[in-house]
Structure formats: C-alpha cells, structure tokens
Amino acid sequence: TSHRIDALSPGVFSLDGRDIEFGPGDTIMQAVTRAGGYIPHLCWMEGFHPHGSCRLCTVKVNGRMGAACTVLASTGQIVESDTEELRTLRRTLLQMLFVEGNHFCPSCEKSGNCRLQATAYEAGMTGPHFEEFYPQRKVDASHPDLLLDLNRCILCELCVRASHDLDGKDVFAVSGHGIDAHLVVNSPSGLLGDSALLATDHAAKVCPVGALLPKRQGFAVPIGKRKFDLKPISASSPFDEAP
Ligand code: FES
Structure with missing residues (x-):
C-alpha cells in the first residue's frame, strides 16, 4: 500500500x-x-x-x-x-493500572524512579477514581540479589522482551488472560532464586515500576533526589534507559 x-x-x-x-x-x-x-x-x-x-x-x-x-x-x-480528549483517556488508563495492582507509592522503593508514578503525575492524575481491586499477589524474595513483587507489575513485558531478546534466557513470561494475566518465572520451582536471572542482566534492570528491584540498595538515593523528583518524565531523556 x-x-x-x-x-x-x-x-x-x-x-x-x-x-x-x-x-x-x-x-x-x-x-x-x-x-x-x-x-x-x-x-x-x-x-x-x-x-x-x-x-x-x-x-x-x-x-x-x-x-x-x-x-x-x-x-x-x-x-x-x-489534546484534552487524549489526556483524559490516558488518565483513565493510568487509574485502571493503579487499581488493578497494589501501588502504594509512599512506601515503595521505586518512588521517584517509577515510570508509572511519574507518568501519572504528569497526566494530572490526583486519585484512583475507580474502586481498588486489592488483588492478592505474591512477593518472591528467593533470589539472592533481586526482589520480585508482583503487586506492582503492570504487565508491560519489558523484562520478558529483555530476557529473550537481549539476555537470551527467557526467564519471564506472561500467563493467563485479562484480569488473570500475570508474570511467571521460568524455573523448576517457579521461584526467581531458582532461575537463570542475574542482577547484571538487562531483564533485571528494565522494570519501569517497582516490581523487580535490586536488594540491599534501598534508599541509596533519598526520596526527593531521584530521577523524576528532579525532572518530569516528559523532560527526562528516554535514551538514559535504553539497553
Ligand atoms: Fe504504546 Fe504502550 S502501547 S507505549
């Protein structure tokens, strides 16, 4: 065509x-x-x-x-x-992402570095609007260097793509559909500690939210001095995050 x-x-x-x-x-x-x-x-x-x-x-x-x-x-x-129409649509999509998971920004180690939080700020989202689902989701602390908290996963599949395309490992996949869709770990036990993931892998660094975090680095940079505390996400170079 x-x-x-x-x-x-x-x-x-x-x-x-x-x-x-x-x-x-x-x-x-x-x-x-x-x-x-x-x-x-x-x-x-x-x-x-x-x-x-x-x-x-x-x-x-x-x-x-x-x-x-x-x-x-x-x-x-x-x-x-x-445009106002598209800004409203995006705010609604963001509110749906917030209520589908468990996103408690004030106590999250990713606060200030989180693309969901920063995008919502910039979109002018001031509250969840919809009723929270408060789903029961797992926290997997089995890996020596990384923490996987599915409460914060937004199913962007960046870790799935990074693991497959860049690390050549296929550590992550998404299973189920619609509201049942969830991230799964490919390992004999289904736990991260039992997988091939290393903290140096692209997949370990690509999470835009706080679902996959390095251990023992909590609050190394204080809240208020983090990436999106300093600049709104629209002014932050996307090339900083590129693999
Ligand atoms: Fe385009 Fe997610 S659909 S960024």
Whole structure:
C-alpha cells in the first residue's frame, strides 16, 4: 500500500502542529522521541520491539486512534497527542493500572524512579477514581540479589522482551488472560532464586515500576533526589534507559 511505501522512505509528519522528521521504518513514537518530543508510554522503550499493550501512547493519526509505538510514520500524517480528549483517556488508563495492582507509592522503593508514578503525575492524575481491586499477589524474595513483587507489575513485558531478546534466557513470561494475566518465572520451582536471572542482566534492570528491584540498595538515593523528583518524565531523556 502507499502507507507501506511511505514508511520505507524518510519524510515529515505533523505532531500537534510541529513538523517531525522521520527515517525509513520509524514508528511515530521513534520519530517523536528522536526529535526530543514526548508521547506518554509505559510498555515501549527505545531499543525494544514495540508491544502495543498499555495504550498510554494513544494518539490520533489523521483523526483515527492508534498506538504511537506501533503505527509507522508516513509523510503528511496529522498526529494529535496533546489534546484534552487524549489526556483524559490516558488518565483513565493510568487509574485502571493503579487499581488493578497494589501501588502504594509512599512506601515503595521505586518512588521517584517509577515510570508509572511519574507518568501519572504528569497526566494530572490526583486519585484512583475507580474502586481498588486489592488483588492478592505474591512477593518472591528467593533470589539472592533481586526482589520480585508482583503487586506492582503492570504487565508491560519489558523484562520478558529483555530476557529473550537481549539476555537470551527467557526467564519471564506472561500467563493467563485479562484480569488473570500475570508474570511467571521460568524455573523448576517457579521461584526467581531458582532461575537463570542475574542482577547484571538487562531483564533485571528494565522494570519501569517497582516490581523487580535490586536488594540491599534501598534508599541509596533519598526520596526527593531521584530521577523524576528532579525532572518530569516528559523532560527526562528516554535514551538514559535504553539497553
Ligand atoms: Fe504504546 Fe504502550 S507505549 S502501547
């Protein structure tokens, strides 16, 4: 199709009235990120294949909703991101993520470095809005160097992709569907301590929330001096986190 052909050559599209240049094969997210712009996202990270699951990056492309991390850029597209309609949609998606898990920011070691928290702050989310599910989920402290707290997992699958694509290990997978979907560990016991995961693996460092954390580093940087305490997430370079 012409869309496909456009995507294979460089060009320019418009994001909220600003011209964005793109290269062959770029998604809208990649082009905007490289141009120093920001579209909210949780399951996308520079250097990873897009997953398209969190929908935080929903934009309007020529009037139709699409995920900026999966839609290919093409010449002349009119992309809207910073609109009241999309801000409201993103706030709702964030509120749903918060109530589906157990996210207690004030007592979480990831506070200030958490992409869910920082994205919600910037989206103007001031409360959960929906009733909390308070699901019963496991904490796995079996690994000598890492803590896995499924209460905070948002199923972005960045650890799944990092383990498979970068570490060549397949330590993580997601099992089940819908509200039953959950992260599982591939090991004889199902516990992390029994898996091939090392603290130096990409998969051990990629978690955007506090689900997978290094042990014995709690509060090494005090709250108030952490990454998103200093700069909002829209002004923080995504290339800092790239693998
Ligand atoms: Fe695009 Fe999650 S960042 S769907």
